[in-house]
Amino acid sequence: LSVSGDSIRRRFLEFYASRGHKILPSSPLVPDDPTVLLTIAGMLQFKPIFLGKVPRQVARATTSQKCIRTNDVENVGKTSRHQTFFEMLGNFSFGDYFKREAINWAWELSTKEFMLPPENLWISVFEDDDETFSIWHDELGVPAERIKRMGAEDNFWTSGVTGPCGPCSEIYYDFHPQRGYSDMDLNDDSRFIEFYNLVFMQYNKKDDGSLEPLKQMNIDTGLGLERVARILQKVDNNYETDLIYPIMEKVSELAMIPYAEAEEHIKTNFKIIGDHIRAVVYLLSDGVFPSNIGRGYVVRRLIRRTVRIGRLLGIKGDCKGNIEGAFLPAIAEKVIELSTQIDSDVKSRAPRILEELKREELRFVQTLERGEKLLDQLLAEALLSSKEDGNSPCLSGKNAFLLYDTFGFPVEITVEVAEERGVSIDLNGFDIEMENQRRQSQAAHNTVKLAVGDTSELTESVSDTEFLGYNTLSARAIIKG
Numbered sequence: 087l088s089v090s091g092d093s094i095r096r097r098f099l100e101f102y103a104s105r106g107h108k109i110l111p112s113s114p115l116v117p118d119d120p121t122v123l124l125t126i127a128g129m130l131q132f133k134p135i136f137l138g139k140v141p142r143q144v145a146r147a148t149t150s151q152k153c154i155r156t157n158d159v160e161n162v163g164k165t166s167r168h169q170t171f172f173e174m175l176g177n178f179s180f181g182d183y184f185k186r187e188a189i190n191w192a193w194e195l196s197t198k199e200f201m202l203p204p205e206n207l208w209i210s211v212f213e214d215d216d217e218t219f220s221i222w223h224d225e226l227g228v229p230a231e232r233i234k235r236m237g238a239e240d241n242f243w244t245s246g247v248t249g250p251c252g253p254c255s256e257i258y259y260d261f262h263p264q265r266g267y268s269d270m271d272l273n274d275d276s277r278f279i280e281f282y283n284l285v286f287m288q289y290n291k292k293d294d295g296s297l298e299p300l301k302q303m304n305i306d307t308g309l310g311l312e313r314v315a316r317i318l319q320k321v322d323n324n325y326e327t328d329l330i331y332p333i334m335e336k337v338s339e340l341a342m343i344p345y346a347e348a349e350e351h352i353k354t355n356f357k358i359i360g361d362h363i364r365a366v367v368y369l370l371s372d373g374v375f376p377s378n379i380g381r382g383y384v385v386r387r388l389i390r391r392t393v394r395i396g397r398l399l400g401i402k403g404d405c406k407g408n409i410e411g412a413f414l415p416a417i418a419e420k421v422i423e424l425s426t427q428i429d430s431d432v433k434s435r436a437p438r439i440l441e442e443l444k445r446e447e448l449r450f451v452q453t454l455e456r457g458e459k460l461l462d463q464l465l466a467e468a469l470l471s472s473k474e475d476g477n478s479p480c481l482s483g484k485n486a487f488l489l490y491d492t493f494g495f496p497v498e499i500t501v502e503v504a505e506e507r508g509v510s511i512d513l514n515g516f517d518i519e520m521e522n523q524r525r526q527s528q529a530a531h532n533t534v535k536l537a538v539g540d541t542s543e544l545t546e547s548v549s550d551t552e553f554l555g556y557n558t559l560s561a562r563a564i565i566k567g
């Protein structure tokens with residue numbers, strides 16, 4: 087039984103193809119939809135069909151969709167299950183089959199095709215969805231103890247602020263069934279992993295928040311490829327599957343730190359690079375280039391975070407002896423080599439992708455180096471005045487903000503470097519400066535949270551904006567109008 091990522095994808099698509107689903111290609115990461123910044127799920131390309139705006143071409147479809155979720159950026163490397171970039175397998179019904187078939191096939195796929203032991207599977211259903219509970223329990227025999235009723239946060243799926251939505255039911259894999267039934271938190275990463283979400287698309291959420299029933303009942307599902315690979319390949323996290331591990335191996339080679347021997351925080355850094363560089367390659371391939379606004383800003387933020395972490399890992403220059411060179415292209419080449427049918431253009435677009443990466447990396451390194459000089463000076467001053475007044479050395483919020491605002495110097499780098507020299511940072515003061523600046527130019531500024539669905543403001547203000555800086559701690563983009 088082959089369990090490579092590629093074979094899991096193929097088996098999923100074939101399973102649904104043999105049940106009357108047409109295999110359709112992944113849509114690009116840039117959706118044809120002004121309410122969503124990036125493609126966050128397989129259903130986006132079908133939204134107009136769900137809403138009844140365009141007629142369906144087929145009644146059933148199945149896809150492998152590349153997705154980006156910037157709202158998970160802080161989870162990357164911290165939980166074992168989240169990336170910013172992942173592949174979502176899905177089966178869809180456009181007013182054709184509904185709950186019963188969707189649930190039965192999901193169960194059959196999980197327990198027969200992927201041979202997951204039924205006793206390791208837990209189910210979530212929307213709190214008052216008795217019909218779904220009963221299909222799992224009475225028809226498929228899942229014990230009631232392993233079916234959790236959960237609230238809207240987990241079990242009512244919406245693609246954005248508005249749009250098609252509905253109650254959902256999810257399948258979780260239990261890595262430690264011996265812990266028994268009293269351990270209830272399905273979001274506990276050390277025990278469970280959610281891998282399949284079945285959404286019963288039956289409403290359209292309107293601007294005023296009200297739910298309008300759709301003309302037809304639809305099915306939208308999402309199964310995380312890396313998550314299933316992680317379960318079937320019996321590794322500790324999504325990053326150690328064959329879909330991502332070779333990228334981390336490349337990073338570990340450049341950093342000259344063997345992955346297996348690395349300390350946990352170093353492994354986290356490998357994981358962040360392994361994820362981000364993948365996201366960036368596919369974004370660049372879809373024509374999203376670094377800029378200071380909107381989608382381009384997402385790419386820029388991911389690239390900069392990767393560069394900084396690479397430097398923390400001790401990667402210098404291009405690792406081929408050129409200290410002025412860039413290392414991202416070497417890692418990106420591995421991503422391109424691993425690329426599959428979710429983007430068949432990645433390989434032909436490789437030269438442009440590598441060129442953009444190199445340019446952006448070198449530009450950011452300059453920023454970092456310039457900032458580092460000023461930081462050195464400011465830290466020396468802080469140490470000196472502490473000697474004079476006897477207080478413990480502290481860098482003012484004003485100075486941390488100066489570095490951030492003028493040099494685009496990420497505040498967490500300031501914190502790290504300062505800590506190394508025994509200097510603390512007035513982060514409260516920093517936040518106050520940030521807030522002041524924001525308030526001062528309220529009319530011209532928009533603060534945009536780069537999160538799922540939260541993008542309407544962003545796309546509207548895209549035309550005339552200017553970069554101010556970024557703050558990876560709060561994953562905020564400051565957009566100046």
Ligand code: ATP
Nearest residue numbers: 155158167168169172280281282283308309310313
């Ligand atoms: P979680 O609760 O673990 O954050 P979710 O409920 O947000 O997941 P859904 O919106 O239901 O996820 O997406 C459908 C499926 O896509 C999930 O069941 C999971 O398998 C996969 N998935 C979602 N987010 C990620 C991610 N950040 N990285 C990898 N796979 C993901």
Ligand code: MG
Nearest residue numbers: 155157158168
């Ligand atoms: Mg999530």
Ligand code: MG
Nearest residue numbers: 239240256280
């Ligand atoms: Mg969930």
Ligand code: MG
Nearest residue numbers: 240256280283
């Ligand atoms: Mg879910």
